[in-house]
Amino acid sequence: MNFSVHETRAKEADSAPETAPNPSNVPSLDRPEYAEVLDEEIHEEYMKIKTLLLASRNTEQPIRSLVVAGSVRGEGASTVAIHIARTLAVGNAFPTLLVDTDLRIPSIHKYLGLKNDIGLAEVLSSSMDFAMAIHRTRFPSLGVVTAGRHPLDVSNLPNTQRYQDFLQFARNHFQYVILDAAPIRETFDAVVFGAPLDACVLVVRADHTPRPFVLQARQRLIEANLNVFGVVLNRKRKYVPNFIMRE
Ligand SMILES: Nc1ncnc2c1ncn2[C@@H]1O[C@H](COP(=O)(O)OP(=O)(O)OP(=O)(O)O)[C@@H](O)[C@H]1O
Ligand SMILES: [Mg+2]
Numbered sequence: 001m002n003f004s005v006h007e008t009r010a011k012e013a014d015s016a017p018e019t020a021p022n023p024s025n026v027p028s029l030d031r032p033e034y035a036e037v038l039d040e041e042i043h044e045e046y047m048k049i050k051t052l053l054l055a056s057r058n059t060e061q062p063i064r065s066l067v068v069a070g071s072v073r074g075e076g077a078s079t080v081a082i083h084i085a086r087t088l089a090v091g092n093a094f095p096t097l098l099v100d101t102d103l104r105i106p107s108i109h110k111y112l113g114l115k116n117d118i119g120l121a122e123v124l125s126s127s128m129d130f131a132m133a134i135h136r137t138r139f140p141s142l143g144v145v146t147a148g149r150h151p152l153d154v155s156n157l158p159n160t161q162r163y164q165d166f167l168q169f170a171r172n173h174f175q176y177v178i179l180d181a182a183p184i185r186e187t188f189d190a191v192v193f194g195a196p197l198d199a200c201v202l203v204v205r206a207d208h209t210p211r212p213f214v215l216q217a218r219q220r221l222i223e224a225n226l227n228v229f230g231v232v233l234n235r236k237r238k239y240v241p242n243f244i245m246r247e
Contacts, residue, residue, distance in 0.1 A: 003045045004206075004233040005080070008032035033079050034111050036138075046087040049201075049230070053088070053176070063229060065171065067101075067194030068201045069181040071217035075205040076234035078107045081180035084201070088176045089142035097134070097174040099145040101193040102182040103154055106147030112137065119148025123166055124157050130169045143174065154189050167196055184217040191224040199229035206236040 032039075038046070056063040068081040078100075085098035099120060100108035109116040114135050123133045123145065134143040157163060170177045179197065181190035194200050200221055204214050221228050 002231050002233060003049055004236050005042050005045050005076070006039065007235045007237050008035075008039060008042065034082065038083070042083075043087075045232075046083050049084055049232075050087045052230075054094075061198070061227075063198040063227075064175065065167070065177040065179075065197040066199050066201060066229065067179040067181050067190060067197050067226070068203060069190035069194070069217075070183045070203040070205070071185050071209055071213040072183050073105070073186065075183070075203045075209060076232075077183070077203045078102070078111060078180045080201065080203045080232050080234060081178050082108065082111060085142060085144075085176070085178040086139060088178070089139045092141045094175040095141040095143070095173070096176040096178060097143045097145065097170045099170070099177065099179050100147040101179045101189060103147050103152060103189070104182055104187070108144060108180055109146040112144060114144060114146055116146045116149060119146035120166075121148030121150035121152050123148070124160070124162050125150050125152055130166055131173075154187070155192070159192070163193075164196065184220055185213060191220060191226065194221075194226055195224060197226075199227040201230055201232060202228060203232045203234050206233050208235070 053063050053066075066084065068077050068084065070077040081098060085096045088094045089096040098108065100106045101120060103121055106116065106119070108114070109119070112135075114137075118128075118133050120133070122128060123130060133145050133148075135146065137144055167177070177197070179193055181193055184190050184202075190200075202214070202218060202221065218228060218231075
């Protein structure tokens, strides 16, 4: 299954939205890729993903939890994870939890303007109440767990009972659980965090990521028995013809 998302472009300075101080629970609106209203074509691609996820509910293998990862840094995995979660949550019918599992270089909190003092790292290294780590956002049905700051040996952690309990809590309280993950070629974290989930989405930056990198990442997911739900081709450029006939 392939989905494609175009490159979003900054608006001209004089038409840019005013950047008011950003309270901790309001998504940033000053960058087009995180704007509240998405470009129509981009919105349609996310709606396709939502429709397919909803359709899977009537199958033997419903997909209610998804890990989103790229092969290398900068493919747009976090951006895609945010928009999948947001598209599911909008309208309040499907409460969704977005979790940043990129504990090395987390970014969800930055993109959504959230604090990162307490997040997944703290949840997994303590016995704190899971609900305490969930940020509310301007979308009433979208909850977010940021990555947190506590130093952790990520390699062992996802196999622990604590992680299983956290996932169970998330599944019990939300219709969908979307994990943003570190790039697959950099670490095994995406595979380990994603292994107990229903499926994964691979994000590829168009005209940028070398084909062998994408194939290796996909292979790693398949070998780890993750169900590759689809590939998002992100940041597709709309080319403008560079030769124009003049009369
Ligand atoms: N469709 C898009 N159009 C324009 N810019 C985009 C798009 N998707 C992502 N970006 C920008 O590309 C950069 C990298 O995006 P993002 O952080 O989502 O990637 P990532 O794969 O999660 O990177 P990392 O592995 O470092 O976490 C960000 O500046 C983001 O705003
Ligand atoms: Mg990221």
